[in-house]
Amino acid sequence: xxxxxxxxxxxxxxxxxxxxxxxxxxxxxxxxxxxxxxxxxxxxxxxxxxxxxxxxxxxxxxxxxxxxxxxxxxxxxxxxxxxxxxxxxxxxxxxxxxxxxxxxxxxxxxxxxxxxxxxxxxxxxxxxxxxxxxxxxxxxxx
Amino acid sequence: xxxxxxxxxxxxxxxxxxxxxxxxxxxxxxxxxxxxxxxxxxxxxxxxxxxxxxxxxxxxxxxxxxxxxxxxxxxxxxxxxxxxxxxxxxxxxxxxxxxxxxxxxxxxxxxxxxxxxxxxxxxxxxx
Numbered sequence: 001x002x003x004x005x006x007x008x009x010x011x012x013x014x015x016x017x018x019x020x021x022x023x024x025x026x027x028x029x030x031x032x033x034x035x036x037x038x039x040x041x042x043x044x045x046x047x048x049x050x051x052x053x054x055x056x057x058x059x060x061x062x063x064x065x066x067x068x069x070x071x072x073x074x075x076x077x078x079x080x081x082x083x084x085x086x087x088x089x090x091x092x093x094x095x096x097x098x099x100x101x102x103x104x105x106x107x108x109x110x111x112x113x114x115x116x117x118x119x120x121x122x123x124x125x126x127x128x129x130x131x132x133x134x135x136x137x138x139x140x141x142x
Numbered sequence: 143x144x145x146x147x148x149x150x151x152x153x154x155x156x157x158x159x160x161x162x163x164x165x166x167x168x169x170x171x172x173x174x175x176x177x178x179x180x181x182x183x184x185x186x187x188x189x190x191x192x193x194x195x196x197x198x199x200x201x202x203x204x205x206x207x208x209x210x211x212x213x214x215x216x217x218x219x220x221x222x223x224x225x226x227x228x229x230x231x232x233x234x235x236x237x238x239x240x241x242x243x244x245x246x247x248x249x250x251x252x253x254x255x256x257x258x259x260x261x262x263x264x265x266x267x268x269x
Binding site: 049 | 164176246253
């Protein structure tokens with residue numbers, strides 16, 4: 001039994017979107033890192049979502065219940081590094097080119113806003129579930 | 143015998159409607175949780191429930207109302223707006239959710255009103 005209806009799916013989505021935002025902020029923070037721990041330029045990362053099926057079916061019995069979402073894995077984007085001419089850098093090759101992570105800040109910001117809107121939508125679900133639970137509890141009171 | 147107090151058609155119908163709104167909220171929660179997942183198909187209260195409830199209320203048969211079972215199912219009519227096959231539209235869902243919450247408020251008020259009238263009939267004083 002669940003007093004707040006639908007919060008299982010919502011809480012899993014909140015967590016998944018938060019992880020997504022963390023990964024995006026990591027991408028932005030590392031946008032200019034040409035020398036990572038492995039000596040290579042930073043590789044852009046992205047999350048892969050997967051469905052988290054609910055253990056119990058919906059109230060209808062055989063109908064599909066609410067389905068949550070979780071981060072299946074965080075994978076590296078395999079796009080090639082961007083080459084920048086900077087002969088004074090330690091990481092420059094024989095031609096003076098430095099391999100930089102190919103991170104497009106506009107792309108990351110658009111993703112970040114999408115993720116935060118999805119997060120807000122899920123918060124609204126919790127808010128409404130709370131309102132509904134309080135109304136239910138007030139049945140019979142004047 | 144005392145069952146008769148709580149099996150009037152209106153009361154039974156309100157309870158079913160409360161069940162349906164709770165279930166609808168569950169469906170909306172699931173849709174909004176999966177708003178970013180490619181290929182997700184939005185879920186909805188089964189479309190036939192509203193009609194069945196309406197005809198059951200029309201027939202004034204509380205047994206029939208109580209036997210109704212709302213359920214959530216994949217919305218087959220939803221069309222995907224994006225190329226990833228996800229059929230959830232964020233603003234539509236948020237609108238539905240707010241409507242659903244208001245509907246829930248109305249239904250709880252109706253149930254409360256019914257119970258208060260019952261109490262008034264029993265005690266003879268409005269309290």
